[in-house]
Amino acid sequence: MRGALEAMTRGAGPALASTLGLLLLWQALAMATAGAWILASPLAVLDWAAERAGLLTRATAVTLGAAAQGFLWGNLAAMLLALVSVLVPRSERVLSALSLLAFCLPLVATGPILRVLYGPGTGPQVTLAALACCYTTHVALLVGLRAAPPGWLDLIRSYGRGRVTALLQVRAMAALPYLAAGLQIAAPAAILGAMVGEFTGAERGLGVLILRTLRGLDVAGTWAIGGIAAAAAIAAHAAVGALARRVTRAPPPVILAVAPPRPGRGPLARLAGAAGLILLVLALWWAAMEAAGLPAFFAKRPGDVWAYLATGPAAGLHRAQLLGALGQTLAIALPGYLAGLALGVGIAAALVLAPRVAGVAMPLAIALRSIPILATAPLIVLALGRGAAGGIAIVAAMIFFPTLVACLQGMRQTPAAVTDIFDSYGAPRLTRLIHAQAPAMLPAFFASARMAVPAAILAATTAEWLATGRGLGALMATVASTSDYGMLWSATALIASVAMLAWAGLARIERAVLARAAPEQLS
Amino acid sequence: MADTPPEVVCRDLACRFGELEVLAPLDLTFAAGQTTALVGPSGCGKSTLLRLVAGLETPSAGAVRIGGQSPSAVQRQGDLAIAFQEAALLPWRSLRGNVRLALRLARRPDDPAAVDRLIDLVGLTGFGEARPAELSGGMRQRATIARCLVTEPALLLLDEPFGAVDELTRLRLNLDLPRLWQARGTTTLLVTHSVSEAVLLADRILVFSDRPARVVADIPVDLPQPRAAAVTESLPYRRLVARVSDALGGGGGRLAAE
Numbered sequence: 104m105r106g107a108l109e110a111m112t113r114g115a116g117p118a119l120a121s122t123l124g125l126l127l128l129w130q131a132l133a134m135a136t137a138g139a140w141i142l143a144s145p146l147a148v149l150d151w152a153a154e155r156a157g158l159l160t161r162a163t164a165v166t167l168g169a170a171a172q173g174f175l176w177g178n179l180a181a182m183l184l185a186l187v188s189v190l191v192p193r194s195e196r197v198l199s200a201l202s203l204l205a206f207c208l209p210l211v212a213t214g215p216i217l218r219v220l221y222g223p224g225t226g227p228q229v230t231l232a233a234l235a236c237c238y239t240t241h242v243a244l245l246v247g248l249r250a251a252p253p254g255w256l257d258l259i260r261s262y263g264r265g266r267v268t269a270l271l272q273v274r275a276m277a278a279l280p281y282l283a284a285g286l287q288i289a290a291p292a293a294i295l296g297a298m299v300g301e302f303t304g305a306e307r308g309l310g311v312l313i314l315r316t317l318r319g320l321d322v323a324g325t326w327a328i329g330g331i332a333a334a335a336a337i338a339a340h341a342a343v344g345a346l347a348r349r350v351t352r353a354p355p356p357v358i359l360a361v362a363p364p365r366p367g368r369g370p371l372a373r374l375a376g377a378a379g380l381i382l383l384v385l386a387l388w389w390a391a392m393e394a395a396g397l398p399a400f401f402a403k404r405p406g407d408v409w410a411y412l413a414t415g416p417a418a419g420l421h422r423a424q425l426l427g428a429l430g431q432t433l434a435i436a437l438p439g440y441l442a443g444l445a446l447g448v449g450i451a452a453a454l455v456l457a458p459r460v461a462g463v464a465m466p467l468a469i470a471l472r473s474i475p476i477l478a479t480a481p482l483i484v485l486a487l488g489r490g491a492a493g494g495i496a497i498v499a500a501m502i503f504f505p506t507l508v509a510c511l512q513g514m515r516q517t518p519a520a521v522t523d524i525f526d527s528y529g530a531p532r533l534t535r536l537i538h539a540q541a542p543a544m545l546p547a548f549f550a551s552a553r554m555a556v557p558a559a560i561l562a563a564t565t566a567e568w569l570a571t572g573r574g575l576g577a578l579m580a581t582v583a584s585t586s587d588y589g590m591l592w593s594a595t596a597l598i599a600s601v602a603m604l605a606w607a608g609l610a611r612i613e614r615a616v617l618a619r620a621a622p623e624q625l626s
Numbered sequence: 627m628a629d630t631p632p633e634v635v636c637r638d639l640a641c642r643f644g645e646l647e648v649l650a651p652l653d654l655t656f657a658a659g660q661t662t663a664l665v666g667p668s669g670c671g672k673s674t675l676l677r678l679v680a681g682l683e684t685p686s687a688g689a690v691r692i693g694g695q696s697p698s699a700v701q702r703q704g705d706l707a708i709a710f711q712e713a714a715l716l717p718w719r720s721l722r723g724n725v726r727l728a729l730r731l732a733r734r735p736d737d738p739a740a741v742d743r744l745i746d747l748v749g750l751t752g753f754g755e756a757r758p759a760e761l762s763g764g765m766r767q768r769a770t771i772a773r774c775l776v777t778e779p780a781l782l783l784l785d786e787p788f789g790a791v792d793e794l795t796r797l798r799l800n801l802d803l804p805r806l807w808q809a810r811g812t813t814t815l816l817v818t819h820s821v822s823e824a825v826l827l828a829d830r831i832l833v834f835s836d837r838p839a840r841v842v843a844d845i846p847v848d849l850p851q852p853r854a855a856a857v858t859e860s861l862p863y864r865r866l867v868a869r870v871s872d873a874l875g876g877g878g879g880r881l882a883a884e
Contacts, residue, residue, distance in 0.1 A: 252712070252714065254710050254712050254714030255714050255716060257677075257680075257682050257708070257710065257714065258708075258710075258714045258731075259731065260681075260682055260701070261680050261681075261682060261701060261706060261707070261708045262701055262702075262704055262706075262728070262731035262732050263698060263700075263701030263702035263703075263704070264731055268731070272716070272727065272731075273716065276716070276718050
């Protein structure tokens with residue numbers, strides 16, 4: 104008993120010391136920057152939170168309630184999509200594209216549209232939370248369902264059993280660790296989705312409070328709510344992780360390391376496939392609006408958007424306005440995206456060269472990755488101001504952590520036998536990194552880079568909305584408040600198209616690079 | 627079919643993977659109740675032939691008939707069992723659970739006593755509740771053989787089943803296990819790289835050429851059944867080993883015979 108107590112104390116000592124150290128540093132920084140309206144001291148933050156404990160508890164409960172509902176629906180949808188893809192393989196291409204499209208929809212635009220559709224209440228928050236977690240779980244589960252070694256499936260086939268038995272006896276169990284990893288990523292994403300939903304005119308919740316404190320230049324309040332959102336996300340990530348460890352054997356390798364599907368046979372077939380998909384999306388869009396009987400005033404159909412941008416009386420003006428805003432958004436999104444990727448890869452490489460530091464940094468990076476950066480975007484706005492620098496920093500921060508974690512995990516996939524060969528020649532770490540670990544990292548890097556495209560656009564538009572007042576984010580916020588739904592739907596369609604195109608472009612580059620560096624990754 | 631072992635007939639059986647011709651058209655008949663060993667250079671297409679017979683690959687030409695039926699019909703009756711080079715054990719099931727799974731897949735009633743008897747027979751007594759990750763490579767291979775045999779299949783397909791087993795265990799399994807399927811008259815096809823194992827286990831040995839696989843020698847093994855360890859010291863056994871080695875082009879056959 105005494106021994107156990109001593110062991111606990113020994114383990115708790117350094118953690119307590121580093122937490123105290125961090126708090127002291129925070130306090131010192133806050134005192135040094137006092138009057139700059141950037142950083143509130145931990146004491147001020149605690150004081151602010153203690154005074155409003157009741158309000159904060161209620162707001163947190165509202166946000167987490169919406170996030171939990173969205174988490175449930177989004178993941179159920181993801182599971183259904185993945186199951187149908189496996190049982191009816193022909194449907195996979197279309198279902199994956201639709202799931203990706205839903206992931207590429209700009210929350211900043213869909214938020215106000217959903218607000219109009221749902222009216223008051225938690226509808227938009229729940230829907231956005233569901234949209235935020237559907238794609239990542241879908242991808243992870245699909246990889247997991249396909250991860251069963253062929254021998255296991257041959258065993259099922261050798262007894263004349265079909266896809267359903269293979270799914271029940273083999274694939275479902277084989278996919279469990281992947282599903283768990285997907286759900287773990289989805290948990291903070293659902294909180295992010297719920298908070299962005301609250302940004303769009305909800306009545307209560309953490310998102311509403313953080314906007315209020317930001318606008319009121321209440322630095323202590325912004326930090327307090329940002330801290331609560333971050334803590335909730337880390338806790339959700341950790342809780343799902345702990346639950347997953349109880350039911351699964353081991354974490355999967357890199358869950359996102361899946362090459363995009365092989366394109367069609369020839370350029371004509373590919374073109375026909377893309378055209379078919381666009382037609383299907385337009386038909387679904389139109390059918391959904393018609394089936395719900397939504398008024399054309401705010402529920403625009405594909406034809407309305409076409410008229411608004413191409414054939415209407417002020418179409419040229421609309422196009423110019425939209426494309427101008429797109430240029431401004433890309434001016435934030437692109438540098439932020441590239442900086443986030445470069446920083447992620449660079450720091451992952453540096454950590455591999457210094458493995459002792461990596462041991463400490465990896466858990467920290469995983470914990471920080473789980474923070475919905477956007478929920479803490481107001482803090483970055485406070486720190487870096489409302490100019491382009493703040494926007495680029497928000498995008499870079501959004502991309503950096505997932506890239507860092509994916510690259511570190513990717514480098515860990517280097518087969519031990521390969522690194523042993525380098526070690527047996529006494530090769531320097533840099534040589535091992537360049538010739539063995541970097542190529543092994545490529546699939547994970549590309550998977551992360553693809554997933555980062557919609558994330559970068561989301562971050563850029565949210566930053567514009569909250570801070571810079573320029574670009575598509577600000578445009579969408581303005582037109583939402585002036586009920587210019589033609590522009591809102593046009594902006595949504597444009598952003599989703601740009602994100603899908605960028606994703607497809609990256610997938611092409613990925614295939615070309617992997618064909619040379621890691622051909623075994625291509626199915 | 628379970629009561630009468632089937633004859634396996636391959637007619638004009640060919641297989642291509644894209645541009646790669648794996649099997650040239652083959653006409654082969656595997657007699658009912660006989661054990662036939664398939665030997666040949668690595669990558670010549672022996673495993674592909676086994677997978678074609680199991681109905682796990684589709685031939686590019688020709689057909690396989692097992693007792694007059696298609697492989698898929700035999701699959702559905704649960705009368706076929708295959709052991710792969712890699713022990714395809716499901717990691718979340720115990721050894722016992724993996725063996726019982728075969729009964730379930732073959733739509734046979736659960737038979738815990740038979741499962742435990744086979745686990746004992748393959749030398750894994752006491753490991754019934756162990757997970758595959760807790761077993762060595764050789765133990766996993768033996769577990770897959772137990773899984774194959776538990777359904778008492780009419781056709782047994784073994785793809786290098788003893789590849790990962792140590793030499794002593796391998797000899798013991800080579801002597802003990804064939805008694806099980808030979809007693810039931812199971813038609814057995816065995817892919818192996820070991821010439822001595824082929825001679826010890828088989829009634830007939832087919833030697834294949836390099837890809838695309840063609841039969842270069844069809845050697846009957848007329849050693850009396852069941853075979854004991856002493857048979858490996860006999861002159862007829864050594865002559866057969868030499869003959870198969872010569873057919874393989876190894877050149878070591880004469881040495882073995884002497």
